Amino acid sequence: MEDCIIIGAGPAGLTAAIYLARFHLSIRLFDCGSSRAALIPRTHNHAGYPEGITGPDLLARMLAQAELYGAVREQHEVTRIEPLAEEFAVHADGRTFPARAVLLATGVVNHRPEGLDDALHGEALQRGLLRYCPICDGYEVTDKRVGVIGTGDHGMREALFLRGYTADVTLIAPGAAHELDEHCVAALDDAGIAHIDGPCGRYAIEGNRIAVDTASGTMAFDSIYPALGSRIRSDLAVAAGARASDDGCLEVDDHQRTSIPGLFAAGDVVKGLDQISHAMGEAGVAATTIRNMLAEQRPLRR
Ligand SMILES: Cc1cc2nc3c(=O)[nH]c(=O)nc-3n(C[C@H](O)[C@H](O)[C@H](O)COP(=O)(O)OP(=O)(O)OC[C@H]3O[C@@H](n4cnc5c(N)ncnc54)[C@H](O)[C@@H]3O)c2cc1C
Incomplete structure (x- = not known):
């Protein structure tokens, strides 16, 4: 049983992986390799890089940082999130992975x-x-x-x-x-x-x-x-019963909680500013809320 399964290793999922791994929580990080950030030739509005940075470089740096604390990106597409009485069953690669919390960070795809x-x-x-x-x-x-x-x-x-x-x-x-x-x-x-x-x-x-x-x-x-809109990759959460807007963006509260207890969402898949900084900020909030929720269920002690 993992403490949290993160679905998506774009800026949102990788930020959450860094936070959760540094909280000493057990995580799995699934990704099917299609981050929108990977398409960025060079971003000049992402703070901290005055000379700009390519999307693939930024993702590689974030992954390396998450790996420092034990996170592993597993190249599998998640096909289903099943909410059970007190946990989730996450389906990927023909297997089922149990988790106490799930964070969806699956982004969008531009038309x-x-x-x-x-x-x-x-x-x-x-x-x-x-x-x-x-x-x-x-x-x-x-x-x-x-x-x-x-x-x-x-x-x-x-x-x-x-x-x-x-x-x-x-x-x-x-x-x-x-x-x-x-x-x-x-x-x-x-x-x-x-x-x-x-x-x-x-x-x-x-x-x-x-x-x-x-x-x-x-x-x-x-x-x-x-300017042709996008497909919001919220299907997994919507199929599990989470509320979404008409255009498919997941509804979350100000702690990134979806309408399903224990299921969180961050980044472009949530309505908001579709930007790296926003995805990172939401993921930081989600990860900290997940940590505190898990600690309330069972004290986290070394
Ligand atoms: C051309 C372009 C230029 C951009 N330039 C900038 C810029 O300069 N500055 C800026 O701030 N923003 C920029 N953006 C926007 C930025 O890329 C996004 O806001 C950011 O990538 C959102 O991060 P995310 O983690 O929410 O989603 P994503 O980066 O899209 O990551 C989502 C991840 O989820 C994974 N995934 C999806 N479904 C599944 C599944 N079922 N199972 C497993 N994994 C799954 C995907 O493989 C992907 O890796 C740009 C976007 C584009 C397209």
């Missing part, structure tokens, strides 16, 4: 633009031609030519956010026509943001720019931001 194959997607991401997070790297497109693939309220909000960095923003409908109500059109027009119909597709890297076909012809940008 990619259609018609962008894996190789092109990877190269565009590495070169900053494709970006997913204006809060993270909007600074890097200051005064650049930016395209946003999206529509509706979400697309409008992303385009308006980027307008804070550059005057040259174009909102492109992913499908044939934009779904923008009067309020959206007025806000975009007021900000001087062009909005053009799709469907968009046939992406290509042309020199230092990324080009995309639209209903108005081929357009090239310094960077394109897809």
